[in-house]
Amino acid sequence: MITDEQARGIALFCLFTLMDEKTALAAAHKAVAAAKAASPRASRSPSDVALVTILRKTFDSHRKQLARNRPIEAPTRWSFPDGVDVEAWTKFHKDSSDGEIVSLVLAKILKFPEEAIAEGLGVSLGTLKYRLGKGMRQLGVALGRSQMARA
Amino acid sequence: MSEKSGGRRFKRKLTPFLAHQMLFDYATDQLDPERKTAVEEFLETDQEGRTILANLKLALAYVDQLGRTTIDAGVLEQLKDAESPVSLGRRYSSWNQWPEPLRWSLSAIAISCVVAAFVALVPWNMLGGLFHFKSKPSDLVQVAEIPQNTIGDIEAAEEPVGSGDAAPEDEGSGDEEMGDEVSGGGATVAANTPNAAVPAAPPRTSPTPPAKAPVAIAVATPSAPVAIAPASPTPVATPPSASQQQEVVANEENSGTSPQDGKAKGYVYRAFMNLANIEDVAPQLTDAIRGLGGEKSGEVELGWKRGSGRYYHFALPEENEKKLLDKLQAYGPVRISKDPHPRVMPAGRVRFILWVESSQ
Numbered sequence: 001m002i003t004d005e006q007a008r009g010i011a012l013f014c015l016f017t018l019m020d021e022k023t024a025l026a027a028a029h030k031a032v033a034a035a036k037a038a039s040p041r042a043s044r045s046p047s048d049v050a051l052v053t054i055l056r057k058t059f060d061s062h063r064k065q066l067a068r069n070r071p072i073e074a075p076t077r078w079s080f081p082d083g084v085d086v087e088a089w090t091k092f093h094k095d096s097s098d099g100e101i102v103s104l105v106l107a108k109i110l111k112f113p114e115e116a117i118a119e120g121l122g123v124s125l126g127t128l129k130y131r132l133g134k135g136m137r138q139l140g141v142a143l144g145r146s147q148m149a150r151a
Numbered sequence: 152m153s154e155k156s157g158g159r160r161f162k163r164k165l166t167p168f169l170a171h172q173m174l175f176d177y178a179t180d181q182l183d184p185e186r187k188t189a190v191e192e193f194l195e196t197d198q199e200g201r202t203i204l205a206n207l208k209l210a211l212a213y214v215d216q217l218g219r220t221t222i223d224a225g226v227l228e229q230l231k232d233a234e235s236p237v238s239l240g241r242r243y244s245s246w247n248q249w250p251e252p253l254r255w256s257l258s259a260i261a262i263s264c265v266v267a268a269f270v271a272l273v274p275w276n277m278l279g280g281l282f283h284f285k286s287k288p289s290d291l292v293q294v295a296e297i298p299q300n301t302i303g304d305i306e307a308a309e310e311p312v313g314s315g316d317a318a319p320e321d322e323g324s325g326d327e328e329m330g331d332e333v334s335g336g337g338a339t340v341a342a343n344t345p346n347a348a349v350p351a352a353p354p355r356t357s358p359t360p361p362a363k364a365p366v367a368i369a370v371a372t373p374s375a376p377v378a379i380a381p382a383s384p385t386p387v388a389t390p391p392s393a394s395q396q397q398e399v400v401a402n403e404e405n406s407g408t409s410p411q412d413g414k415a416k417g418y419v420y421r422a423f424m425n426l427a428n429i430e431d432v433a434p435q436l437t438d439a440i441r442g443l444g445g446e447k448s449g450e451v452e453l454g455w456k457r458g459s460g461r462y463y464h465f466a467l468p469e470e471n472e473k474k475l476l477d478k479l480q481a482y483g484p485v486r487i488s489k490d491p492h493p494r495v496m497p498a499g500r501v502r503f504i505l506w507v508e509s510s511q
Contacts (some may be wrong), residue, residue, distance in 0.1 A: 012222070029230060070381070077222065079216070083216070089217070109217050129176075133174075135404065136211070136214075137203060137210075139213065140207045140210035
């Protein structure tokens with residue numbers, strides 16, 4: 001069984017990591033189906049670690065379908081909060097590695113526990129923290145530049 | 152951050168690289184107090200550090216905002232319905248998760264299969280015969296031992312040599328195959344030597360009832376096929392073995408379903424009597440048979456004498472069958488078997504082969 005919150009988290013992960021609406025929807029469908037299959041029982045939800053593992057595999061399989069420097073279009077079926085600078089995320093997406101993007105989305109946007117993320121990604125907690133720090137600095141730089149450009 | 156050595160306290164100064172690496176932990180308040188103080192002291196003198204920290208705080212606020220992104224409700228519903236073969240398998244692995252109509256249908260199919268298998272596997276013929284035998288006793292179910300080889304020898308001897316000019320096929324004894332079959336068990340029958348028969352071994356007889364003996368009718372089960380020696384001048388009749396004399400109880404329905412002779416649609420009555428005063432009784436039996444409309448079948452006359460016995464092969468109107476049995480019982484015990492035979496008699500007529508043996 002998949003809760004609404006888990007389905008929403010899967011959809012957001014696919015959108016923020018893949019940054020392509022069509023691919024993100026297809027990936028989210030597969031991830032939800034895989035999460036249902038990974039549930040220990042039909043009436044129970046998958047664990048955080050299992051969900052992180054599924055999301056990583058989903059990202060890995062769909063990331064290959066997308067060109068690195070493709071033009072990114074704003075999604076239409078996702079509604080960003082007011083005042084959110086999507087350009088900064090797009091810049092961050094181009095400048096950062098896949099590991100940093102995935103770690104940042106899982107830890108800072110979807111708020112998964114760091115231990116579960118590290119186990120699900122198959123990395124140490126230190127590696128995860130390093131990726132998070134580096135990714136946040138890059139995102140901050142992108143945001144700062146965006147603010148300067150607007151000013 | 153501090154280290155005591157010889158009573159003096161040294162402060163470790165952060166390098167710019169270390170300080171910049173710690174800024175994220177500082178921003179998220181994950182540093183211990185001493186490191187936090189060191190970072191703050193570093194930031195007082197480092198403009199780049201302050202810029203990075205400001206950007207990190209922007210980024211933290213930014214990701215918090217991104218986390219509040221909403222998704223179209225239709226997309227979420229589609230996502231929740233997403234299934235894979237594995238998830239479907241898990242979903243329907245439990246019987247309780249199956250749709251109720253499907254469960255009822257499968258239950259009905261399973262019950263139908265069980266009933267069909269039961270009907271197909273139970274040997275109804277055997278059960279039917281068993282129940283019929285028990286529930287509807289017939290007057291033709293008594294068991295008797297019939298010395299089939301004796302009668303078979305005589306019937307075989309009755310056949311004419313080189314029967315090409317013999318009676319028409321319909322008028323012959325019609326007992327050739329049956330004589331072979333009933334004599335079975337390794338006996339060799341000389342089918343073409345009517346006068347060369349060796350007196351057969353005396354049949355075993357049951358104790359004679361005092362007055363009107365009961366009629367014992369048995370249906371002999373054809374035994375194994377017998378090798379026939381057509382050129383043998385003298386038939387050798389072996390005594391009937393136990394298997395040859397097996398007592399088979401059956402009714403008329405079962406008599407026509409011999410597994411060995413699928414073409415045996417007709418039947419013949421084989422009767423046997425053991426009388427002391429055969430010389431006196433034989434002519435009376437002949438008259439009685441003729442009086443009831445009996446006509447000889449085969450080549451020999453009614454009451455043909457062979458050895459110490461008499462041979463009667465005749466056809467009789469079916470309605471006189473009971474009268475004949477009554478007359479025969481007046482002379483002594485009669486044992487009758489109703490044997491399957493490929494020759495079918497005309498409607499209303501039955502065929503008898505009666506052998507009367509002298510008990511003296």
